Each structure stands twice: as structure tokens, then as C-alpha cells.
Amino acid sequence: MKRYIYIAVVLIGGLFSACEKEIQLDLNSANTKYVIEGMVTDQPGPAIVTITQTKNFDADNNFPGISGAVVTISDNNGPETTLNETTAGRYESTVVTGVPGHSYALKVVVGGETFTAVSTIPAIVKFDSLYVSNEVLMGDDRRVANVMYKDPPERGNSFHYIQFVNGRRTRSLFAENDNLTNGRNVTTQLRVYGDEGEENPIVTGDSIRVEMQGINPGVFLYWFSLQSASGRSNDGAPANPVTNIQGGALGYFSAHNVQVKTVAVP
């Protein structure tokens, strides 16, 4: 919705003299904060927790990992498993494998601070199919990936999609819940717009892989509210996303199920 309005406004301005230019702003520096991304999935492969820190705005976009943290995860209040630091700031454990219905508790102790989070893997909602359709996006003819599933009768199902085109992850964020679609046969389009710095439109011969993550509502709220930290000032009040991590860190801890499908673009 907001995107359409923004485009319409710029369109009107564009009729006259809209212009964009880079400006310099004197932004404050802030005390650094830890940024934690934690993931437990029902797939083979390790549970992964990465720890980085915030930087000042004018610094470069290289975010080094933070070493020396003690990272543990417990499964359904079971014993804590300590994750090993594999590269700087990246902590892994192959012992922890997610099971739908189980709750996972994350604990990170770093730089004298302790952060905790709990996340539950939801029951799997079957990823029925993935197909490509032709759509007109903002006046341009485009190919768009469509995800299909049957939403269960109970409310509260939430999903996060990651789209790869020819093995490269696209940058758009796709998260949805079933507030308006509860119990339906749902088709979700993974629409990619030029204004998010996406590179090339999808063309015949491309391969699209979509990872569908069944997430819990707390993690959905994180992805949903992450939009307001994306740097656009016409969103009423930019703010930090609502995290499920306790203790004052940024980021999220997501225990989720994963299903993957691939399709060749006709």
C-alpha cells in the first residue's frame, strides 16, 4: 500500500521536477549494540548464531563478527548445548536439530552482557507448489514466483520466504501471516520491485529456488517491523524492529521449519 502511494507521489512530482540527490547529514554516533541472528531449523545442518555490532552511519558496510561469546541453546528445557565458534562471530552446533513443536531457548553471554530468547518451531504447513506467472509490475511486464499452500484452520500461522534467483539471494523481505487468509488456499507472490535495489528482472531460463520458513508469530513481528528500519523516511516513525531477544540486543532468534522448492522460469 505505502509503496503504491509513494510511487504515485513521485509520479506526480516527476511530471514537474522531482529530483533525487545525495546529501550530507551530520548524524550522531551511538553506543554500539550487539546484533544477534539466531536460527534453529528442522533441516540437516547446524544451528547457527551470528553476533555482530552496530556501527556508525558513516563507517563502511563491513560488519566483523564478535568473538569470544558463550552461546548455548536448549531444546524443550533440556540441557544446554554450547555452540562452537567456527569463524569470527559465527557459532554453530550440529547437535541441535529442530523438531516441530519443540521450544528452543537461546542464551548469549558476550562482553559482560547476557541475552536470551525463546522460539518454537511451528507444525509444518505443506508448501504445495511453486510456479512462475507473468505480471505487470508498475507498468513493466515481469515474471513473478508464486508460492502455494493450504493454510490450516487455526489462526496464527506465519511464514517467511527467501528467494534465490540462479543461486543468488534476492534482497526483498517476504513475510506474511494468516490474519486475512486463515484457512484458505493461499497463493503468495514474491514480487520484486526495482526500488529495493534489486538487480535484474527474472527472465526465461532462470532458476528460482524458494525457501519457505514456518515461523512463530514473534518472529513474524520481527520481520514485519524490520521494514521500519529500512531507511525510508516517509514511513511515519522509523524505529527499531520488535525483537524477541531479551536483554537489549538487536536481531532475532528464529526456530522454524523449512521447505524448499525450485522451478525453472519458462
Next chain:
Amino acid sequence: MRKLIPLFIFLLSVLGAQAQKRVTISGTITAGAKAEGVESATILVGNTGAVSNRNGYYSISLPKGNYQIRFSAVGLQATSVQVSLKADTVINIALQADDKSLDEVTIFANSNRRSLESPQMGVEKLSVKQMNKIPVFMGERDVLKTIQLLPGIKSAGDGNSGLYVRGGAADQNLILLDDAPIYNASHVFGFFSTFNSDAIKDLAVYKGGMPAQYGGRLSSVIDVKMNDGDNRDFHVAGGIGLISSRLNVEGPLQKGRSSFLVSGRRTYVDAFLRLSGDSSINRNTIYFYDINAKITYDLGKKDKLYFSLYNGSDRLGITNNFIVNWGNTASTLRWSHNYSNRLFANTSLIYSNYDYNIQVQQGVNDVNLFSQIRDFNIKHELQWYLYPDHELRIGVNAIHHTVRPGEVTASDRSSYNNTILQRRYSWENAAYISDNWKISNKLNLNYGARLTAFSILGAGDFFNINSAGQVIDTLSYSGGQVVKTYLNLEPRLAASYQLNSQSSVKLSYARNVQNLHLISNSTTATPTDKWIASTNIVKPEIADQFSLGYYRDLSAGKYELTLETYYKNMQNQIDYRDGADVLNGQNNIESQLLFGKGRAYGLEMQLKKQTGPITGWISYTLSKTEKQINGINNNQWYDARQDRTHEIAVVGMYQISPKWQLSASWTYYTGNAVSFPSGKYTVNDRVYFYYTERNGYRMPAYHRLDIGATKKLKQTKKYSSELTLSLYNAYGRENPYTIEFETADNDPNRTVVNQTTLFRFVPSVAYNFKF
């Protein structure tokens, strides 16, 4: 309260009975050739005076004797009459339009002078004739943009008709068109207002000290009046502008007594879009239209009927993916009756409707979303001129609101459920009384009160919500059952003291209560901003405003100096929780909201030049607006978005010759308070921004010069035409519309700040005619 009103009237009647030796002059003041009553005309007799009511009636009581009576009104030439008063007398006066006499170059003429003696303060009255002299944006004269040049009234953004008055939010303005509330007064996301200036007679803006007959919003009242048709001759007027054309037809129904007026405007921005070779532009639609109609019908000497109708609508289509229609309909039927030359009554039936409809088509998903707010409104008011020095207003008002927050309809193959959010019903009832009391020649007092009862009605579920925004309890009510009634007494007080013939001081206090709240998460006025009524959780917003003013005429009335200061305290202000989802498809919108308080204070100065070939004004506002809401900004006070420390406007008009007139306006203001990031981080291999405080930064200062020129092409008794040229943002200042933070296109290792400017050097031309 109900028992008090008759008692009050009785007491005043007793007061009146003691002064029977006076006689009454009354009558109607009309404008020019039209027999249209002039509201707020001033009748001056020596040191005392009166003001005409909305039908142009006035009434004044004086001891027997000889008097010179001066009649004046905004935009009209003043007239004086000599009378020898022996008994009750009727004097009807037709004031001539100011710009008929081109040699008398007085745009803001003496007749337009604010009243030093009236206790009313914080009010600005403008006629459309005056506003038409000021340069315009895209050839569209716009009353809401013109009033942004006045002190204390701020624009919501570049080219925007939205208003912030004395620190209030954009939804805290009561915008009335012939008494009917307009819920979304903007077209095309605020670039134009819903008021077609051809159909508008005048408007009054109350920034403080609102009279008791107005209620329902915290910050201001913008009372817009539609033109009456000419009841003597037929006229056709129109204009062709850069983005729209207008046509206005008026004439008599019964010659000399009743009239009609129909006025329409339609834009053709979409025609420009189609000219574009770019398929991402030419497949879109953007347009809006407005239709205004008015009938005035004379039912005899004592009765008059007025019927006004407004309908306006916008359509925006981004190909067929997304089509949104939105618009207002407002209609008023008003009966005015004179019981005597001292007692007038007005009874109105009013209908207001705002709705929007969005059609979204994404692959198999075709969804339609509809939302509406609709009012039925009845109002009765008595205006009673009591001997010797009281003018009483007593009124009742009942509004039934129906809010349909959101109704989704989707096809069978679509992913969406048909969802109807609970309709919300409420009664907003009010009774008021006020008395304008001339205590002495120097001291005037206007005191009164408004009692508001807002009743929330079933059927529907209402919720109890904990501090985290979770529903802990659901309460079900059946149809018509009262869920809760909020009773509020709003005292209103204003006093003026005339220091000498050139200067006066005034002070006022007003409490205002607001029970309809606009939920908006965007800085752009979007059609989907949602009106919600107070609920068991959303409490009525309350504002108490104190103001003090000093008014002085300089150089024998050539210049007017106005100084006003105010302090406003606001309770039960609303904001979003972080991560709020307003389109969540749930009935409990309260779970997405936070509540707190606000305060605003400031100093407003205006120096106006009234006469001579050059007229205009300079205004300056120094102000502060803050909010404190638990859950935002670590519960600390923060600057509201519309907080702008300094604001300056300079408006000048220069009549070079009878044919040519030049005008210019320059505005400057401190940038809005905004939240900019104080750091960045990475999630999902993408850069996001870290925010430390709410609205801790400022947008760059805004300034802009507009210039305009009007040339009269032809001016005969039968036909007149003129050409208007204007240039918006004449020196091309790059004022930011948005500031965005993003990764540099050419260097993924760097984050940059990009500013988008919408309007620089926007020229326009319009041709207007009348016959």
C-alpha cells in the same frame, strides 16, 4: 445542565427587562449585487457595535437619539448611514465588492479590519476574493494552502494542503463545509484540498478560544462557507488551468428571492500521464473531481431554506494492479427562522460521508477493501440579542456516527477471506450555551460551555487489553446497547479589554474534546488513514488552551499588529506501538496503540499592511510541541513531528495598474522533527538502521518563494476575463520531500543519504472568465 439553561435564560431576561428604554435597529447585510447574507459583518455605532450572524442579520439596541452607523465586512466596501432613532428600525444594507473600484487599491481594506473589541481571538477570516490574489500551486487556488501563510498554521509538507494548527495533529482540525464535517479534505495525497475556490465564499479559522457552538476537535475549527447563487441574474464563470478546468453556473429560482449555484472542477493529470512514452507511467490513472451545489429558497419574510451539496472523489490506478477510489459527500439542509428582530433560529440536517475502496489484483488474488465513516447530524441553534448588552447562543447537536473500519471482499480463487471488521456505532451529543456580554465600552466577555456526551453503542465486541497490547478479556454487546458514555464539560471563556482606540488586549481559555481519532502511520495524507471512534480503551482526547493577545493599529490603521501567545495541554493522545500492523484484519485496533499526553506553546506575531498599492503581511511564529507516551522514546518527552521552532511568512501584493497585479509569498520554517538513524547493522546480509530516539533530528530548513501575476484581459459589465500566471518555488530551492538511507548504488560498502525533492520551478497558467 438541562435545568440550568432555562434558569440562565430567565436571569438574562430579567436583566433585559430593566433596560426597556432602548430601541432596536436590526436588518440584513448583503453583499453586492447578490442578495447573499454576509456573516461577521461589523456594525459600528460610536464605541459600541454588533456583528452579523450567518444569515447576515444583525441586531443592536441603543438609547433613542441620532447616530452614524458604519457597516463593514471582509472584502467589501464599508458604508455609513445616518439615522435618527425613535423606535425599532429596520436597516438593510447592500455592501459593494471591494475590487469593483480599481482605483481604490485596497486588497485588505479597512473593511477587513479585525475587531479590536470582539473578545474572539485566535481567529482569521478570509474571503476567497482576497485569497485569489496570492500565487498558487499548479494554477489551483486553494483556501487551505492560503491559510498556511498565517501565523500558527503550518503546512503538513511541500505542496500539501494538510494543516497543523498550534501544534495540533492534522486530524485535530474540524473542517466544516456549510456545517458538514469533511473527514478527508485532501485530493491526491494532500497536494490539493477538496475546496474548489469557485464555490467557496469565505472561511474562518479558529486557532484558539473556539466559541461554544463548535466542538469535536482539539486544535482548530476551519469553517468554510459555500457561495450562494445570485438571485437576480444568471452567470456563468469558469477557468482553464494547467491541471484542471472549472465551471460555475448560478442564477435565480424566484427572481430577487431564491437562487441556485452549481460548480464543478475536474483535473486531467491523467492526460499528461498518457502523453508519456514510458509504459510504467502511461498505464496509470490519477484524477479527481469536485461538485458543489447550493440552493437558497425564500419561504417568506421570516424563513429561509438553504440546501448545500458537495461530492468529490479521487481515483488513482497503478495499471490494474492497484486502484483506489476515495471521496467525500456532504450535504446540509438548513432552515433559518426569525422569531423576532432579536431572536433567530437555525435548524440543520447534515449528512457527511467519507469512504475509500481499494482494488488490488496480484495474480490470482483479487481483493477489494472498503472503509467508511458516515454521519447523520441534527443541529438546532437559537441566537438571541438581549437588552442591553447580551448576545446569547443556545444550541443542541446530535450526531450519529457509523464507522466501517474495513471490509474485505475477495473472489473464491483468491487467497483472502471475506472479512468484515465490526462496524462501530456512536452518538455524539452536545448542548451549549454562550453569552457575549458587553460589560462596558471597553470590556467584553464571551463565556459559555459545551457539554458533550459521547455514547459508544453495540452491537459488537469490545476488549480489555494488557500493557503489552494483548487482549485479556472480550465483552460482547448487543445492538443499541450502550457500551460506555463519556461525558465532558468544555468551558469556553474569552475577554477583551480595549486600552484605547488603537489597541486592545484579549485573553481566552477553551477546553476541547475529540472523540474521533485518525489513525495514520504515514507522513503523507493517504486515503486509507483510518478514523476510529473512542472505545472503552481509546479515551476522548482533551485539550486545554490558554491564550493571550495584544492588538494594535498603527499609522491610523494602515498597519495592524497582532501578538498572540498560547499554551495548550493535551491528554489522551494516540500513537502507534512499534511494529504496529493497522491492517491486521482484527477488531482490536487498540492492541496496536499507545496513549500519552502532549503540550504545545508558542508566540505568534503578524504585521499587516492594509492600504496603498502595496499590501500584505509578515508573520512569525515561535513554537514548541512535545509528546510523552509510555512505550515511545524510553517514556521521555519528545518533539512531535510537526514541531517547528521558527516559521516565517511574507506575503506581498502590488497593484501596478488597473490591469496588472503582482504578488509574491515567501515562507521559511525549521525542518520537522524526524527520526534519523544513529547507526547501522546487518541482518540477513542487508543493511538496516539503528534508531536511538524518536524525532531526535531535524529535516533541513524549508524555504520557498512563489510569485504570481494577474492580468485583467477584459472588464465590461457583462463579461470579464483574466489571466493568472504563477511560478511555485521560484528560486528552485531543493526542499526534501523524503530523506532515505540506503546502500550506495556504485559502492556496496558505503551507506548514503538521498534526498528527493518534488517541486522546483513549477510554472502554471490559468484563464478565468465570467459572464
